[in-house]
Amino acid sequence: xxxHDVVIVGAxxxxxxxxxxxxxxxxxxxxxSKVYPTRSHSGAAQGGVNAAFDENDSWESHFFDxxxxxxxxxxxxxxxxxxxxxPANILDLQKMGVVFNRNDKGGIAQRPxxxxxxxxxxxxxxxxxxxxxxxLFDNVxxxxxxxxxxxxxxxxxxxxxKVSGVVAYDIKNGKFEGIAAKAVLFATGGYGQVxxxxxNALINTGDGMAVSIKAGVPLMDMEFVQFHPTTLxxxxxxxxxxxxxxxxxxxxxxGVRFMSKYAPKAMELAPRDVVARAEQTEINEGRGVDGAxxxxxxxxxxxxxxxxxxxxxxxxxxxxxxxxxxxPIPIRPGAHxxxxxxxxxxxxxxxxEGYYSAGESACVSVHGANRLGGNSLLDTVVFxxxxxxxxxxxxxxxxxxxxxxxIVKRDEEAFEKLKKSSxxxxxxxxxSELQEEMRADVGVFREENAMKKALExxxxxxxxxxxIGIDDKSKTFNTDIVEAFEFNNILLxxxxxxxxxxxxxxxxxxxxRTDFPERDDEKWLKHTLATLDGKENIKFDFSEVAITKFxxxxxxx
Amino acid sequence: MEFKIRAYRFNPEIDExxxxxxxxxxxxxxxxxxxxxxxxxSEIDGTLSFRRSCRSAICGSCxxxxxxxxxxxxxxxxxxxxxxxxxxxxxxxxxMPVIRDLIVDQESFFDKIKEIKPYLLGQREDDARDNFHALxxxxxxxxxxxxxxxxxxxxxxxxxxxxxLCECCYSECGGVVGNPKYLGPxxxxxxxxxxxxxxxxxxxxxRLVNGSKPDGMWDCVHCQSCxxxxxxxxxxxxxxxxxxxxxxxxxITFSAGAKHVVSIAKxxxxxxxxxxxxxxxxxxGISGLINDxxxxxxxxxxxxxxxxxLKLIKDMxxxxxxxKELDLEEK
Numbered sequence: 001x002x003x004h005d006v007v008i009v010g011a012x013x014x015x016x017x018x019x020x021x022x023x024x025x026x027x028x029x030x031x032x033s034k035v036y037p038t039r040s041h042s043g044a045a046q047g048g049v050n051a052a053f054d055e056n057d058s059w060e061s062h063f064f065d066x067x068x069x070x071x072x073x074x075x076x077x078x079x080x081x082x083x084x085x086x087p088a089n090i091l092d093l094q095k096m097g098v099v100f101n102r103n104d105k106g107g108i109a110q111r112p113x114x115x116x117x118x119x120x121x122x123x124x125x126x127x128x129x130x131x132x133x134x135x136l137f138d139n140v141x142x143x144x145x146x147x148x149x150x151x152x153x154x155x156x157x158x159x160x161x162k163v164s165g166v167v168a169y170d171i172k173n174g175k176f177e178g179i180a181a182k183a184v185l186f187a188t189g190g191y192g193q194v195x196x197x198x199x200n201a202l203i204n205t206g207d208g209m210a211v212s213i214k215a216g217v218p219l220m221d222m223e224f225v226q227f228h229p230t231t232l233x234x235x236x237x238x239x240x241x242x243x244x245x246x247x248x249x250x251x252x253x254x255g256v257r258f259m260s261k262y263a264p265k266a267m268e269l270a271p272r273d274v275v276a277r278a279e280q281t282e283i284n285e286g287r288g289v290d291g292a293x294x295x296x297x298x299x300x301x302x303x304x305x306x307x308x309x310x311x312x313x314x315x316x317x318x319x320x321x322x323x324x325x326x327x328p329i330p331i332r333p334g335a336h337x338x339x340x341x342x343x344x345x346x347x348x349x350x351x352x353e354g355y356y357s358a359g360e361s362a363c364v365s366v367h368g369a370n371r372l373g374g375n376s377l378l379d380t381v382v383f384x385x386x387x388x389x390x391x392x393x394x395x396x397x398x399x400x401x402x403x404x405x406x407i408v409k410r411d412e413e414a415f416e417k418l419k420k421s422s423x424x425x426x427x428x429x430x431x432s433e434l435q436e437e438m439r440a441d442v443g444v445f446r447e448e449n450a451m452k453k454a455l456e457x458x459x460x461x462x463x464x465x466x467x468i469g470i471d472d473k474s475k476t477f478n479t480d481i482v483e484a485f486e487f488n489n490i491l492l493x494x495x496x497x498x499x500x501x502x503x504x505x506x507x508x509x510x511x512x513r514t515d516f517p518e519r520d521d522e523k524w525l526k527h528t529l530a531t532l533d534g535k536e537n538i539k540f541d542f543s544e545v546a547i548t549k550f551x552x553x554x555x556x557x
Numbered sequence: 558m559e560f561k562i563r564a565y566r567f568n569p570e571i572d573e574x575x576x577x578x579x580x581x582x583x584x585x586x587x588x589x590x591x592x593x594x595x596x597x598x599s600e601i602d603g604t605l606s607f608r609r610s611c612r613s614a615i616c617g618s619c620x621x622x623x624x625x626x627x628x629x630x631x632x633x634x635x636x637x638x639x640x641x642x643x644x645x646x647x648x649x650x651x652x653m654p655v656i657r658d659l660i661v662d663q664e665s666f667f668d669k670i671k672e673i674k675p676y677l678l679g680q681r682e683d684d685a686r687d688n689f690h691a692l693x694x695x696x697x698x699x700x701x702x703x704x705x706x707x708x709x710x711x712x713x714x715x716x717x718x719x720x721x722l723c724e725c726c727y728s729e730c731g732g733v734v735g736n737p738k739y740l741g742p743x744x745x746x747x748x749x750x751x752x753x754x755x756x757x758x759x760x761x762x763x764r765l766v767n768g769s770k771p772d773g774m775w776d777c778v779h780c781q782s783c784x785x786x787x788x789x790x791x792x793x794x795x796x797x798x799x800x801x802x803x804x805x806x807x808x809i810t811f812s813a814g815a816k817h818v819v820s821i822a823k824x825x826x827x828x829x830x831x832x833x834x835x836x837x838x839x840x841x842g843i844s845g846l847i848n849d850x851x852x853x854x855x856x857x858x859x860x861x862x863x864x865x866x867l868k869l870i871k872d873m874x875x876x877x878x879x880x881k882e883l884d885l886e887e888k
Contacts, residue, residue, distance in 0.1 A: 428599020
């Protein structure tokens with residue numbers, strides 16, 4: 001068994017940011033990640049990270065934009081922290097070595113983003129996530145942080161209501177390892193793989209959320225799934241909102257900039273939920289182009305495209321066979337981000353003492369019912385940093401606790417049992433069935449009967465999952481068994497999303513019910529909290545939304 | 558249309574030696590090699606092992622040899638490969654030990670990244686203050702000024718910060734083939750990236766000193782493979798050449814490689830000719846000369862003996878002029 005003061009699970013931006021904070025103070029924190037840190041999906045973020053720098057901008061305006069963007073479901077005390085700490089966090093990153101493009105005055109260059117009333121997205125061409133991830137990773141190396149990579153965490157271990165460590169599967173040699181700690185931070189990212197046509201990495205299977213709910217920690221607002229308006233038609237690969245920030249048009253089959261109908265003021269730069277719905281409506285009403293919408297950047301000119309959107313240009317050429325300098329890019333909405341997640345406060349604390357979460361896996365909630373573009377990278381560094389600081393404080397008084405090694409044995413046996421199974425079902429195919437069902441019936445537009453159909457499918461898949469066969473019986477780098485476990489995780493998360501979406505009988509932000517098309521503040525201005533009862537059934541509770549400054553208003557753009 | 562994937566297979570628990578296994582897959586327009594591998598794994602053979610994550614050429618997980626060339630599987634289309642080779646041959650990256658199938662042990666690669674100290678050393682004075690605080694109502698933050706030109710070598714599309722550490726360059730690197738301890742192109746490109754950073758404050762040039770040690774920047778054999786095979790269009794070898802220049806300019810000339818370059822420049826500057834014996838002596842000292850003796854004898858037997866005394870060439874004035882232009886005189 002290994003023993004450290006802090007275990008950080010996940011090595012994307014939130015995990016690395018917390019690690020830097022802890023290691024700076026010389027705290028014995030270890031990073032555990034199922035991939036090498038630089039493979040984390042934070043690196044795929046493209047367009048920008050928001051902070052008010054300009055003299056004509058203000059953090060208060062960023063604050064309001066974020067509250068309005070969240071459709072008033074975001075907790076305003078947390079959003080105030082997010083936006084008022086944003087500029088200092090960006091400068092901190094810059095000091096750590098992250099490079100941002102510059103404006104003519106020698107400051108950080110900023111571009112417009114959806115739902116923001118001022119151009120306040122800081123960027124590094126269209127690869128800011130990559131830049132931040134590698135910059136923070138370099139700092140993690142600077143502070144000589146121990147990293148266990150290619151370790152898959154299977155359980156959270158507690159002792160008398162306090163966290164005491166995690167159980168991890170060493171993918172390289174097939175051994176289970178207990179890692180005892182006084183504090184555990186899950187920065188495990190989202191669950192995009194619940195849906196077909198998503199922008200996410202294949203590793204984004206909601207593992208941290210699944211482990212949490214099984215450990216008794218509530219998942220909050222899981223019915224709110226962001227569909228990104230611009231993902232490549234064939235592959236779902238992300239095309240940054242920065243393209244529209246730079247001035248790109250969205251066109252239907254008639255060549256019309258249809259956003260004038262849905263968001264006459266903000267047009268293409270309306271928030272993502274609004275644009276994704278507008279696109280899907282155009283497609284559904286027969287004004288799509290082969291089931292897609294066109295994203296046109298041609299009028300920006302070759303030079304600007306090459307300078308500001310080089311990755312987008314290359315991705316369109318490599319993955320869609322379209323050169324955006326000469327042709328519009330076929331795009332459609334795709335599952336992108338999880339507004340919901342492990343319920344935390346604004347210091348990353350969860351329901352279990354010593355157990356923290358930050359980044360996409362957490363739900364503070366600063367994104368409420370809909371996240372604004374450029375706020376997720378911000379979320380990772382603001383709350384990753386805060387969690388690191390709070391953990392350091394917590395350790396000063398945290399007492400010793402027992403690590404129950406029987407949990408290691410339990411997980412090992414579950415793996416062995418699954419590995420021996422020679423059932424007929426293939427998890428790869430079950431996953432495709434689940435993803436397709438979720439896209440079709442728990443997607444951009446939702447309706448009770450369709451969602452009930454999805455739930456039936458999920459229950460059927462849970463049954464069939466008992467019959468999964470594993471081809472690979474070996475201990476060395478057995479990705480077959482890891483993928484089977486990941487499938488079980490997304491299956492559980494899909495059920496939480498679907499049940500939450502059926503429960504919430506209103507339309508708010510990204511959750512749009514055709515049978516309840518209005519927002520209902522009286523009944524539904526509240527967070528949903530999902531937990532498991534003793535028999536693995538999902539049950540729901542509610543909690544209040546923190547409203548400090550801005551009373552809910554109708555949300556138009 | 559159906560096509561065949563021929564995959565390198567090796568599981569140390571079962572196999573005495575590696576072998577190849579063929580799978581037949583149905584093609585579709587736009588299918589990538591990664592799509593094909595995932596199809597094989599989920600539908601035919603779950604034991605086929607490979608790394609993958611983002612599927613959009615930004616995470617660097619799925620680098621492998623595809624028909625002999627190190628590439629990202631997610632970015633490589635099946636169609637053109639089949640057209641050219643008739644088959645998709647997949648093998649693990651070279652220059653690293655194989656763990657299993659297409660998965661290599663990357664530890665040595667990442668150890669070398671750590672070795673070059675990939676972070677800012679020190680801080681520019683006006684940016685060093687720790688001024689972290691949440692803004693109060695109505696408060697604005699002031700930011701340190703850095704002009705565009707200061708970052709001009711770090712913000713271009715093909716500049717080194719765009720490196721995704723996929724190891725394609727490392728797998729193709731001729732220098733690593735010859736010397737497995739050689740830092741390799743990705744680590745050196747990263748070293749250059751931090752040297753080039755206007756915020757860096759490495760006053761005594763410790764980074765360059767470090768990079769000049771044996772197995773460092775002077776072990777590059779200039780084969781250009783890193784540039785040729787980089788899936789992100791970056792040229793590590795150009796970074797390495799710039800590191801050489803910086804090192805000489807900062808008079809960090811303790812390494813054999815730097816001495817070699819200085820001696821060649823000096824020899825040509827003085828006589829217009831390459832005094833090979835002197836260059837060998839300057840670079841390696843007496844022991845270097847002794848080490849070179851067998852080669853010298855071999856060359857002698859073939860009639861290739863360098864002249865012991867060099868005569869000035871006719872156009873010496875032109876060379877002096879060129880040196881002056883290049884600002885090489887005092888170096």
